[in-house]
Amino acid sequence: MKLITKVICLIVILMSPVIALYAYSNAQSTRLVEEQLTIANRQRLAIFMHQIEAAMEQVSQYSNLISQDPDFAQFAGNVIPANGYDYAILSDTLQRKLSLFSTSNAxxxxxxxxxxxxxxxxxxxxxxPYDEAYLLDQATTRWTYRNIRVDGADKMAFTRFFIVPASAASDIRKADVIVEIDLMADNIERLLDSFKTKGNNDPFLYRSAGELVLNGSAEESTIRRLIAQEGSAIAADPAEGYRSVSLDGRRYLVYGLVSAKIGWTLVDYVPLETILAPVTYSRNLFYVTAGLLILTGAGAAYMIYSQVQRPIRQLGEGTVRLERGDLSARLPPGNNRDFAGLFRQFNRMAEKQQHLIEKVYREQLRAKEAVMKQLQSQINPHFLYNSFAYIVSMAQMNRLEPVVSMAYSLSDYYRYSTRNERLDTTVKEEVAFVRSYMEIMNMQLRKIGYKIDIPPGLEAVDIPRLLLQPIVENAIIHGLEPKKGGGSISISGRAADGIVRFMVEDDGVGLADETLERLNASLKETEPPGDDCGLWNVHQRLTHRYGSAAGLLLTRSESGGVRVTLSWPDVSNP
Known part of the structure; x- marks a missing residue:
């Protein structure tokens, strides 16, 4: 046997197993590509359909906002301003709110x-214009696809009516408000364009032959012939994830997903030869190149993937999770020494960021909750009722001077207590507010005296708003009102040794030592002791603002009543 023959035979013997192995590998690769492509397309279809449903769900929430808005409630309750100018202002307000709702959606x-x-x-x-006949004919609580006219132009849109209350759906004339929301089909067309990749696929939204939403470069004739041939069976086979369809001598893989919410089917089809083109090209290339080179290249590619690309991808995924607000994102240490240090730095950064954000968030929640509870506790309806009853009584007796005095005091009181653009105020403003409150209570009860002794140097000090009034109110309600005869309250302030102290004392009925101890202990609890949480709110606000060295202390006053001492570090003179 000639040498050339031996070499050829040896090459054939060596290459035959490689070729056979590659043929098998190619068949498996073709199947795997189809499976992976099916999984990827089903996921992409699900994401796309979720975007559509999420957008429709978002705009659906506008009906709740409209039904709860007080301006819309005027029209819904037929409370229409008789004055033409007021009516025009209200109409313009409603239109601007609807425009704001409309533009808030992409x-x-x-x-x-x-x-x-x-x-x-x-x-x-x-x-x-209000058109009852139009509503009777068109109003439906399901999403429909129809032609509408917008700014003189015809547009296709998805429309849904929201009827409030829902019980009026059978007779819309009994509804308070009917909200019509039109989502232009152009939105879905643009979304389909973004869904279309490299021109290989051709997605469209379908419900019936006459209801189609196509992408901007769709082959409409092919789509309509595909629908005519397959009909309602165009949706993917649940077992396979796709349908294989022959049309005009070409094979297509058709993927479909039906939305249970809107009743439409999202369909995407791809020519089979286009899907298999990379595999076919790789197979042909293999027959003209050396198998060893391909295997070497594959090994090198896998090494790059496992040692570089995978860690970079993990790092990118962790960064994306942090960007989306997942503060628990951490990266596994792994065995890659080149990236292990970077992963540890990332985990430490994420842990520190999570700690700081959660700390700030908790502090903000506590501060807002304390302020809101305190503000709410000030607007006491019984206090307002008693004040108005006093005004009525004095007016009936034609005593105008007490009426004017009470009205001015109420005005000052509510102007201060409801002004929430600033959380801080000065001691001078807070004392003036307390004086207004004491004047009101003195006119109502006619047995309360008060004395305020604040040094001028403390009047400009910044303090949290509504700090002293809850203490004074508590002294009146629990100390002076139950007492027979008159009573008095003393308010004083001092700054010494780096500490600011304010004392509120009354000569009322007082409290037992056990009660004082229980109240002092309850101030340090993390939750308010009950409905009467005015003292607890003030204590919590002081500790959150100035630290654990600040707070309230309840003791017995020399006159037998209760003394409440408010203290905090003097930050104005560090």
Whole structure:
């Protein structure tokens, strides 16, 4: 046997197993590509459909906002201003709110609100007449696809009516408000364009032959022939994840996903030869190149992937999780020494960031909760009722001077207590507020005296708002009102040894030593002791503002009543 023959035979013997192995590998690769492509496409279809459903769900929430808005409630309750100017202002306000709702969504939309009770209508686009016949004919609580007219142009849109209350759906004339939301089909067309990748696939949204939403470069004739051939079976086979369809001599893989919320089917189809083109090219390339080179390249690629790309991808995924607000994102240490140090630094950074953000968030929540509870506790309806009853009584007796005095005091009181643009105030303003409150209570009860002794140097000190009034109110309610005869309250302030102290004393009925101890202990609890939490709120606000060295202390006063001492570090003179 010639040498050349031996070499050829040896090459054939060596290459035959490689070729056979590659043939098998190619068949498995083809199957794997189809499976992975099916998984990827199903995920992409699910994400795309979720975007559509999420957008529709978002705009659906506008109906709740509209039904709860006080301005819209005027039209819904047929409380229409008789003055033409006020009516115009209210109509303009409603239209601007609808426009704001409309523009807050990235998708182009139109929002119309109809008020059967008053026979009015408002639109986010332009003036809209109330048309009961239109509502009776068109109003449906399901998403429908129809032609609408916007700014003189015809547009296809997804429309849904929201009827409030829902029980009025059978007779819309009994509804308080009917909200019509139109989502332009152009939004979905643009989304389909972004879904289309490299021109290989051709996604579209489908419900029936006459209801189609296509992408901007869709082959409409192919799509309609595909629908005519497959009909309602165009949705993917649940067992396979896709359908294989032959059309005009070409094979297509058709992927479909039905939305249970809107009743539409998202369909995407790809020519089979396009899907297998990379595999076919790789197979042909293998027959003209050396198998060893391919295996070497594959090994090198895998090494790069496992040693470089995978760690970078993990780092990117961790960064994305942090960006999305997942503060628990951590990276596994792994065996890659080149990236282990970077991963440890990332984990330490994420842990520190989580700690700082959670700390700030907790502090903000505590501060806001304390302020809100304190503000709410000030607006006492019984206090307001008693004040108005006093005004009425004095007016009936034609005693105008007490009426004027009470009105001025109430004005000062509520102007201060409801002003929340600033959380801080000065001692001078807080004392003036307390003086207004004491004047009001003295006019109501006619047995309360008070004395205020604040050094001028303390009047400009910044303190949290509504700090002293809850203490004074507590002294009046629990100390002076139960006492027979008159009583008095003393308010004093001092700054010494780096500590600011304010004392509020009364000569009322007082408290037992056990009660004082229990109250002092309850101030340090993390939760308020009950409905009467005025002292607890003040104590918590002081500790949150100035630290654990600040707070309240309840003791017995020399006159037999209760003394409440407020103290905190003097930050104005560090």
């Amino acid at each position: 998708w182009m939309n139109r929002i119309n609100a109809y008020f059967p009770g008053s026979g009015h209508a408002v639109s986010s686009y332009s003036l809209l």
